[in-house]
Amino acid sequence: MSTPILVTGGTGNIGRHTVPLLRAAGREVRILSRHSRQAEPGIEYVEGDTVQGTGLDLALDGVETVLHLAGGAKGDDIAAQNLVAAARRAGARHLVLISVTGADRMPIGYFRAKAAAEAAFQTSGIPWTILRVAQLHDFALPMVKVLSRMRSAPRGLCFESVAVTEVAARLAELTLGDPVGRAADLVGPRVQEIADMVRSFDSARGRGHRLLRFGIPGAVGRAYRAGDNLAGDAAVRGESTWEDYLASRATEDAPVR
Numbered sequence: 725m726s727t728p729i730l731v732t733g734g735t736g737n738i739g740r741h742t743v744p745l746l747r748a749a750g751r752e753v754r755i756l757s758r759h760s761r762q763a764e765p766g767i768e769y770v771e772g773d774t775v776q777g778t779g780l781d782l783a784l785d786g787v788e789t790v791l792h793l794a795g796g797a798k799g800d801d802i803a804a805q806n807l808v809a810a811a812r813r814a815g816a817r818h819l820v821l822i823s824v825t826g827a828d829r830m831p832i833g834y835f836r837a838k839a840a841a842e843a844a845f846q847t848s849g850i851p852w853t854i855l856r857v858a859q860l861h862d863f864a865l866p867m868v869k870v871l872s873r874m875r876s877a878p879r880g881l882c883f884e885s886v887a888v889t890e891v892a893a894r895l896a897e898l899t900l901g902d903p904v905g906r907a908a909d910l911v912g913p914r915v916q917e918i919a920d921m922v923r924s925f926d927s928a929r930g931r932g933h934r935l936l937r938f939g940i941p942g943a944v945g946r947a948y949r950a951g952d953n954l955a956g957d958a959a960v961r962g963e964s965t966w967e968d969y970l971a972s973r974a975t976e977d978a979p980v981r
């Protein structure tokens with residue numbers, strides 16, 4: 725009998741798309757969550773907190789493979805260190821981490837914490853797999869909505885946003901396979917300026933207006949203008965575009981008349 729796969733962040737957006745794929749492959753899943761939840765067929769929940777370091781020993785009991793998706797604006801470095809320490813104690817055999825493209829280049833705390841989380845996995849002594857992914861279409865949408873309302877967009881800010889279903893499929897594949905170290909980054913079909921994403925959003929809603937352009941100041945602005953958040957040529961590109969995503973949400977994003 726195979727051991728359960730521990731998924732931290734299994735209740736989040738990416739986790740909700742990944743867990744069913746692990747289930748469909750016949751694996752039992754254990755999800756670590758900060759909240760107490762009812763078990764479902766093939767899925768059990770353990771209450772705990774990766775940043776506080778609580779519940780991890782119980783969550784890792786009898787587990788060989790860990791998919792670490794839990795994350796937030798702060799503390800991803802500490803969370804990874806806590807998880808790695810508990811995984812060592814439990815004798816885990818494969819640690820899988822989601823990270824973000826440009827983790828080691830962007831001068832922003834979130835990216836720095838992701839780079840530190842990567843280092844914790846790489847030096848864990850446990851075989852590991854790390855997948856860096858671009859921002860999800862779902863992540864870009866709230867930003868695009870605000871910019872559309874403000875009728876403005878920063879100059880030189882580009883994303884290569886990707887569909888959550890494509891990210892989940894790749895994560896499931898890597899989690900079910902042997903450790904590969906750094907997997908090729910997974911990004912969306914193309915590099916797109918945020919202004920272009922706002923125009924597509926407006927046009928999907930039957931609107932169009934001139935955008936006021938502004939510059940992002942400081943080191944962060946320079947890094948974005950240099951494309952330090954982008955994956956480069958070696959990345960694997962998904963197929964589902966920003967425009968496909970907007971079309972799939974046509975009813976939800978329709979303007980209130």
Ligand SMILES: NC(=O)c1ccc[n+]([C@@H]2O[C@H](COP(=O)([O-])OP(=O)(O)OC[C@H]3O[C@@H](n4cnc5c(N)ncnc54)[C@H](OP(=O)(O)O)[C@@H]3O)[C@@H](O)[C@H]2O)c1
Pocket residue numbers: 732733734735736737738739756757758759772773774775776793794795796803822823824825857858859860861863
């Ligand atoms: N969204 C993107 O565009 C994107 C791009 C690249 C990488 N990533 C990374 O992918 C991961 C998942 O992203 P997502 O969009 O699915 O996030 P999300 O929807 O915001 O979900 C966050 C998940 O993390 C869990 N979590 C947060 N803090 C925790 C803590 N201290 N202890 C235990 N669990 C905690 C939450 O579980 P409970 O609330 O149940 O405790 C939830 O399941 C994150 O690490 C994120 O940085 C995201």
